[in-house]
Amino acid sequence: MIRIAIAGCGGIALARHIPALKKIDDVEIAAYFDMSEERARDCAQRFGGQFYTDYGKLLQDRNIDAIVICTPARSHCELSIKALKAGKHVLCEKPMAVHVEDAEKMVEAARETGKKLMVSHNQRRYLPHIKAKELLDKGEIGKLITYRTFLGIKGPEYSSVLGINNYYFDRNLSGFGVMSDVGAHRIDLMRYITGAEYRRVFCHAPTLAKCKADGSPVEVDDNAFIITEMENGVVGTIITSWTSMSGNDRMSMFFGSAGVMTLYGPNHPLVIEKFDGTVINYDFPYIPPQSETELTDIDNLFIECIKNDTEPFVTGYDGLAVARVLDAMKRSNLSGSWELVGK
Numbered sequence: 001m002i003r004i005a006i007a008g009c010g011g012i013a014l015a016r017h018i019p020a021l022k023k024i025d026d027v028e029i030a031a032y033f034d035m036s037e038e039r040a041r042d043c044a045q046r047f048g049g050q051f052y053t054d055y056g057k058l059l060q061d062r063n064i065d066a067i068v069i070c071t072p073a074r075s076h077c078e079l080s081i082k083a084l085k086a087g088k089h090v091l092c093e094k095p096m097a098v099h100v101e102d103a104e105k106m107v108e109a110a111r112e113t114g115k116k117l118m119v120s121h122n123q124r125r126y127l128p129h130i131k132a133k134e135l136l137d138k139g140e141i142g143k144l145i146t147y148r149t150f151l152g153i154k155g156p157e158y159s160s161v162l163g164i165n166n167y168y169f170d171r172n173l174s175g176f177g178v179m180s181d182v183g184a185h186r187i188d189l190m191r192y193i194t195g196a197e198y199r200r201v202f203c204h205a206p207t208l209a210k211c212k213a214d215g216s217p218v219e220v221d222d223n224a225f226i227i228t229e230m231e232n233g234v235v236g237t238i239i240t241s242w243t244s245m246s247g248n249d250r251m252s253m254f255f256g257s258a259g260v261m262t263l264y265g266p267n268h269p270l271v272i273e274k275f276d277g278t279v280i281n282y283d284f285p286y287i288p289p290q291s292e293t294e295l296t297d298i299d300n301l302f303i304e305c306i307k308n309d310t311e312p313f314v315t316g317y318d319g320l321a322v323a324r325v326l327d328a329m330k331r332s333n334l335s336g337s338w339e340l341v342g343k
Helices: 010-024 035-049 055-059 073-085 100-113 127-138 184-193 298-308 316-335
Strands: 001-006 027-033 050-052 067-068 089-092 117-119 146-152 197-203 224-230 233-242 254-258 259-263 269-272 280-284
Touching: 001 010, 001 050, 001 055, 001 073, 001 259, 001 298, 010 027, 010 067, 010 298, 027 035, 027 055, 035 050, 050 055, 067 073, 067 117, 067 184, 067 259, 067 298, 073 089, 089 298, 100 117, 117 298, 117 316, 127 184, 127 254, 127 269, 146 184, 184 224, 184 233, 184 254, 184 316, 197 316
Parallel strands: 001 027, 001 067, 027 050, 067 089, 089 117, 146 233
Antiparallel strands: 146 254, 197 224, 224 233, 254 259, 259 269, 269 280
């Protein structure tokens, strides 16, 4: 039996990790930590287990094997390193860290302790994305030339337990706005699907519409427009938005020397159109609408790497790679110029 503690009892924990972990055999969610005693106690009462508002006391429980960290991004580094040094494995929500230096410290702590550090980039496990990587690796559209991807949601106030007072709008807690909340998904996904590292980025990340409860603009970006150049020469565009109210705002397109691959298009979740006129439609057992929380096997993969003592599916280095791109995006947004991605 692997005993898990949840750190951060907000929307991500309630909508994704707790339901997913509850479905895994030989896993027990034994404890819940939150700075809000009300939220921590509520989870313990609803799902069973102990609750804590003192993280240090939670880590003293020798029966806890792993921590799933679902707190604001700025706390990820501190909570992860403390857990790793206490002998706990860690599954950390994205983005892994606000600062590159923090992500580097997390990777080093995992190396020093020998404990697993995995980052919850769950969109790698969406069925069309799994198939897309397989097809690209096989060369189904020839040599990849360029890509474009879009991911838009209504905004965190619609999913957060705190509504318009959510921490995503607070730069001190989140570090970024949509460029990390939504952008981190696509930064990781394009790196994963293409198998290429980022070389440089150009980013414009304005605040166009989101406001606080008092009507003043939020402190973070609510839209981000990014041009990327990969180390292998592939050029792509990533657009992320908190102001998208449509139901199909997750489309990606990959343009190759022999055809085009479209994900989450209007008719099929994956379509390949070859330049010789061949069209191949791929359908899957069930593709949830964007408005529905999609549970993936990311938590299962975390448990498996603990049981089998194998490398996590999304490693700390993968999370660090995203942190480096986010840092370059932030610099580009300020400078108005292309910025190199750190190594």
